[in-house]
Amino acid sequence: MGNQMKVGIGTAISRVDGREKVTGAARYAAEYVVPDMLYGVIVSSAIAKGSITAIDEDAARSVPGIVEILSHKNRPGEAWFDRSYKDELNIPGTPFKALHDSTILFSGQPVAVVLGKTFEAARYAASLVAITYQEEAHNIDFAVSLAEKFLPKKKRNTYHPPKTRGEPDKAFDAAALQLHEEYHLATEHHNPMEMHASTVEWHGDGRITVYDKTQGSQGVQAYIASGFGFSKKDVRVVNAYVGGGFGSGLRPQYQTQLAVLAAKKTKRSVRVVMTRQQMFTHAHRPECTYSIKLGAETTGMFTSIYGDATTSTSRFENNMEDIVTWGMMNYASPNAGGEYTVAPRDTYTSADMRAPGAATGMTLFEIAVDEMAYKAKVDPLEFRTINYSEIDAMNELPFTSKALREAYREGAKAFGWSRRTPEPRSMTDGRELVGWGVATGMWDAQFSKTSASAKLSANGHLEVACATSDIGTGTYTVMTQVAADTLGLSITQITAKLGDSDLPTAPVEGGSWGAASSGAAVQLACQAVGKKLFKAAKGLEGDPFGAANFDDVEFVDGHMKLKGSDVAGVPLTTIMRSSGENSIEAEETASSGISGMISMMKKARNTHSAVFVEVKVDEDLNVVRVTRVVNAVAAGRIINPKTARSQILGGVVMGIGMALHEETFADVKLGRWMNHDYAEYHVPANADIYDIEVLFVDEPDPEVTPLGVKGLGEIGIVGTAAAVANAIYHATGKRVRSLPITIDKLLELEK
């Protein structure tokens, strides 16, 4: 044990669940095999709006092996009130209820589910279900929907209205330098690798177990209970492994509704899995248009910031994002203001997707900032430091910490920014134009009340548990590391359990609060176990700890020892044995507490980043390569540099996709997304990714969360696309204000 590798907080260990994942031992929602299970295949609406007038099921029902076809005509009863279908996100409006009635609200809406003894039979029969519709006029064209934009009366509870300061209009009119441009982001679909799936195990005694693709098992549990007539204790939801989410699993998706309804109807176990095509019929990042007005002095100092943004939502719910606030918070300008509205389309409701709001609003704003830097003839990095704000400039609150200046400095150094020549088209490499761009990222450092338990067995094995999810972020590993750190154990002595609604309470995993919150809860639970061990140690023969207090001991290499002492101390197994107990357990809850709440109101808590990008653009053909990225991140304490780096890498790759590739194409006549598969909905391929360097700048912050951790799941994407866009401008002199920057947009600017 003596030369045991350090594994605690701050160590770059590999994922503890890595082996399960790469060997296929890890089970995902669609991989649980339950005896006598039925396979449900979803029939999707061909029209965007209207109603179902007839369903011809004859051919489908005559396929051998078909047990039932569920539609609005024969679904079992469900709750009446909209509020029964509210999920943790509580989006204002009428939540979508699958198979509720004959109304069609969006193209691809589930209209029936065919249940067969085999998947093949169900899939074939589903293709035979013939539906007749009464069509109504619809619109999914965002530009057209803007005519109906509005600010919802009832706001989403995460929404922060822009707070005006000074007189932005006047200041703009008086400004020496003015910029007024329109920026745009296309609709994107999340497309995690794992398709949404639910396997409902029908126990026959009123209880069900649901293996679900979700980012929050307990949220789905509560939702099933209130919407589908179960008592909460009879519903267990398991999501031990989640093949990516990006926000698409924050809300219970419709396959969960269908699987539960089908199980109720047939009183049998049922599995429903979406196809990749159906993954394009629900959550998506809203399309956004953002008009930005900036005023500045000739020195580049901002005098006015004004943003007016609209994002898309559905006709039945008002999803809202914070778009215009990021620029107002991040930059010192005496005058700033903004407006925000949503525009309804006949689609499913838009949803949170990795860094919702910031990935759109901060990114588009950072393109405008770049434009203003050129107007002022100031280096874009220097421009950002000229307008640097020590405080959250919109809310006028100090930060718990903000090491953005350091991120700029260290990122610039690693990138070699000082060698940049300012003029567009001034750097070349053969026939390629070279461009260097920079942008700032900003995201929330959130914390959410979370409980965890810890149980030390007589053999020295520790189990820590929490109902949180690991959506690929490394939560299993983080929980293990925090536990190892707190009780001085090795990784192999610890099992982390999560993704099960039976475990101690945790919120849905999103907003990058997972590591900070579940980590803190695990630490508290382990500390409580430590205290119990200390008490038990009092009974040891010879009383080795004598008059020492708990604060005088530490846990190292499987031993409890006096701090500072050279003696190894007493093995935990010895203490356990002398205690006579089979195990020592504790459950604790980490919450921000009263002092935390007060601090929360008095201080802003955010992560920041500085993204530097090099692009090479072929001078005639406009082929863009992102050849180098440096992302310098200020995110408090890093629990595991390896999983942390991996989160940032993933965010950067997704940011490159936002800059160059991702876009769902709407057929406005049909009201339908058309490029609904991985072949035609483009995300970056390996060849699109060159060198990405991730730096974490030092940012000690004991105040932000109990562990000083800020969270990393989302900051990596914020700003990245802007840095790419800005680099493309520097390379080519072409300013594209609509993402993604595809080859046609660059060609268009040559006309």
Next chain:
Amino acid sequence: MNRFDYARAGSLAEALRDGAGDDARYLAGGTNLIDLMKENVERPLRIVDINRLDLHGATELDDGGLRLGALMTNAETAYHPQVEQRFPLLASAILAGASPQLRNAATNGGNLNQRTRCYYFYDTATPCNKRDPGTGCGAIGGVNRIHAILGASPSCIATHPSDMCIALAALGAQVQVTGPEGDRTIAFADYHRLPGDEPWRDNTLRAGELVTGIDLPPDDFTSHYTYLKLRDRLSYAFALVSVAVAMKLEDGRIADARIALGGVAHKPWRRVEAEDTIRNQAPSTQAFETAASALLAGAIGQGENDFKVALARKAVVRALGQAAAGTPQSQIDKRVA
């Protein structure tokens, strides 16, 4: 999935027997056919697995050419020493397509017969004359970023998605076919067809006919060639525009030039008139622009794909330059040469 019969052919005769009629499909690598069956686009009643047929190798022809078996995989073909050394244009075009996994499974015969990637063709909830004759063309006036700018018709504006076929068109390959009425040889230019008013017919293969091989003529295009593919990401996407050039230079003049375009029409797009404009000319940007204009004469966008006209023009000029300079496009280094 639809119920269908499955037959594994042990001989060509068996294959032709089982593959007769409109409701049968030959199964090679399955990378396209199975996808289309899952989407309910193809619903054959009989699948004839031809993978056991003896059509796997490459054989040298008497005239010095090379015959590629229909069942050789795309990867085997691209890395075959004879292909690498004597037909590097073909190797390059194959390696520009799909992914290593797909190329390991996809066969040469399947590649020729793969169907369009038009979004509407793939989505049975939408109109498509190619899939369901008479339902209309969803792409006209719809989402048509990837569609044709040449040779389209009012009933269909789809493109043929293959990279390999663009090189085969430039090389003047011949397709060997066998069928109920015996063997035929089809010149590559005649193999695929324009949509006209029968867009459901991708090519001139008759019902029940089977591709057995592809003959490459012995011409030497090993010094001056290129395959340049432009797409929406740097790899693993179908071409927006691609150009295959095979050229011979003699005494600093272009003795022979073949230019085929991909991603722009229902078939690989070649025009001898365009090639003639640079014959006996010294390579120059001006000459290349003339050739590009001739090749693209009459090109017209459908709205979202208007950009392809300008892009194709630039791509042709660049590709001719690459070929003339003897600096073919690498399929590994994504920088445009």
